[in-house]
Structure formats: structure tokens, C-alpha cells
Amino acid sequence: MSPSQVAELVEAVRRADSALGLLQATQALAASAHPDGAACLVEILGFNNPGAAVAAVDGLVAIGTPAVETILSNIDGYNYGARAWAVRALAGIxxxxxxxxxxxxxxxxxxxxxxxxxxxxxxxxxxxxxxxxxxxxxxxxxxxxxxxxxxxxxxxxxxxxxxxxxxxxxxxxxxxxxxxxxxxxxxxxxxxxxxxxxxxxxxxxxxxxxxxxxxxxx
The missing domain is CATH 1.25.40 (Serine Threonine Protein Phosphatase 5, Tetratricopeptide repeat)
Incomplete structure (x- = not known):
């Protein structure tokens, strides 16, 4: 998958205007397993949408090692939910x-x-x-x-x-x-x-x- 295609998937996440829409857009981005999507997937961990967070964790684990630095540099000590999901991603990687x-x-x-x-x-x-x-x-x-x-x-x-x-x-x-x-x-x-x-x-x-x-x- 090309960087431009990943950018389109990221933009679809940004445009999502419902919980279901966010979940579906996240699943599509996660399925790409492309390092360019890591930052967006980490951001999703902080949203109040457990389904999307699960999909984001799966995507980060699929990306693997290239996602680690992005996860570590964006762990939010003030957002417990996001940090908890980040732990799951790091454990999986x-x-x-x-x-x-x-x-x-x-x-x-x-x-x-x-x-x-x-x-x-x-x-x-x-x-x-x-x-x-x-x-x-x-x-x-x-x-x-x-x-x-x-x-x-x-x-x-x-x-x-x-x-x-x-x-x-x-x-x-x-x-x-x-x-x-x-x-x-x-x-x-x-x-x-x-x-x-x-x-x-x-x-x-x-x-x-x-x-x-x-x-x-x-």
C-alpha cells in the first residue's frame, strides 16, 4: 500500500462522524499495517471508543517494531484509557x-x-x-x-x-x-x-x- 493510500485512510478516520464510522475507518487503517498509520492509530487509543481502540491496538501490533517509538513518545500520563491501550499494544509487539x-x-x-x-x-x-x-x-x-x-x-x-x-x-x-x-x-x-x-x-x-x-x- 502506498503512502498516499494510507493518507486517505487516515483522512477517513478524521472525517468519521459517528462511533460506527470511526470503528470502520480504524479497522481499515489497522488492516493496512503501514507504519505511516501508526501516529493516527495511537491517537485513536485516546478516543472514548473501545471498539476503535481494540482495532487500533491490533493495527499497531501488526505494524510491529516501527510503531514502538510512536507509541512511547505519545503515551499520555493524564489519559488512563489511552495509556492502558498503549500497554496492550507494547505487550503485543x-x-x-x-x-x-x-x-x-x-x-x-x-x-x-x-x-x-x-x-x-x-x-x-x-x-x-x-x-x-x-x-x-x-x-x-x-x-x-x-x-x-x-x-x-x-x-x-x-x-x-x-x-x-x-x-x-x-x-x-x-x-x-x-x-x-x-x-x-x-x-x-x-x-x-x-x-x-x-x-x-x-x-x-x-x-x-x-x-x-x-x-x-x-
Missing amino acids: GDVRGLEVLEDALGKDIGPSVRRAAARGLGQLRLEALSAEERSASLSRCLAVLLDGCRDGEWVVRYAVIVGLEHLAKTWFTALQSSDQLALRQALRQLQDNPEEEAAVVQLRAALALQRLEEAHG
């Missing part, structure tokens, strides 16, 4: 430049769905392009905030933390320091065996993650 935002979201965000998205995103960051030293530091940061998330008050977040830990271990377990490997195993065991856990599905998911980890790494 998996670029390491979003690490700080995801850390902050899992540790501090008031919305369980946002913390859940951040937990999943932290487990799936793409670290291959980093130097060994940078990768080690990033892994330690991801693991630390995920381990803290094991104590989250919402079971859906604890479940997502388990998924994040499993993804992290699946890709990077051998790159973790031995102390971090031990901490990850212990966290999964504690979640599996916690007698005070209110949601059995959390214990079952922890058991599955631990089983897969032991099958892969003993």
Missing part, C-alpha cells in the same frame, strides 16, 4: 524498548486487565538482538517484576504471570543466572502448592508450567 512501561504497568496499574497484558508481554519480549550483557540485565528485570506479580491480588493476573514466566523460561531459561533459575522454579512451586489460592485454575496452570519446565531442563 514485544519490543524491548517497551520494558519500562510494562514493568510499571504490572507493578502499579489499577486495572487487572492491563496488569494481565503486561505480564504476558514481559514473558515474550524479543531480546535476540541485544548483547549478552544487555540481555542478561533485561531478563533479570523481567523476572523480578514477574516474581512480584505472583502476589497480585487478582487471580487473572497471577494466571498471566505464570504464562509470562513459562514463556520466559521456554526461550531464555539457560541464559538466566542460576539464582534466577531457582527463583523461577520456586515461584511456580509456590503458586502450585499455595493452600490459600482461591482459583484452582491458577494452581493447575502453575503445575503445567512447572511440568513443562522440568521436561525441558530437568
